[in-house]
Amino acid sequence: MPMLHTVNKSPFERRTLDTALRHAVKGAAILLIEDGVYAAFDGTVVAEKVKAALADHKIYVLGPDVTARGMSEHHVIDGLEVVDYGGFVDLVTEHDKVQSWL
């Protein structure tokens, strides 16, 4: 199983998501956590880039970080999967290794 990449920085403030996507092989998974979840919402200037990335990657977003920021599942781009902390653990165990982009 390819790598799991986690991204915890806002895509509006840092280039971390771009860097992660640029270094993720086809089939690698992306998990958006903390301020990284701002990339998961539709209607923003980064939404198209995330939708395009769905062609090569499964993209997950951590639900508790979404609700903390006043967002909900209906703001999340179609095709992304919302996971809870248990789902986060499952993703870590299912993939060979984790690359935490900070």
Add this chain to the structure above:
Amino acid sequence: MSEPWEDDEPEGPVRKFMYVNRRAPYGTIYALESLEVVLIAAAFEQDVTLVFMDDGVYQIKKDQNTDAIGVKNFSPTYRALEGYDVEKLYVEKESLESRGLTTDDLVVPVQVVDKDQLAELMEEQEVILSF
């Protein structure tokens, strides 16, 4: 017998303070620290203006619920600022739009200004604190 800090007239000069908030609320401590400092300036009866721009607009997003991340939700505090006579709240139009947000998404009434109006507002200030 009133205490010095209870006098009606402020003791020192009143200056125009602007607080520029550019960070999202929970990933870093900036937003919470800014709010603390704003309340201090308000306690000293200064002329306070708050700006929310870039990711700072997310600080005043409605419906924040931090139960699952174990961090205090401080967004209701922005609604209490009015009680401290902090009523000049500005949001940058471009920042809202690029995030797909409108004023309906915000916990407090704000004035939406574009980047040029905001630049003028900044020029009018005596002190600017950036968070």
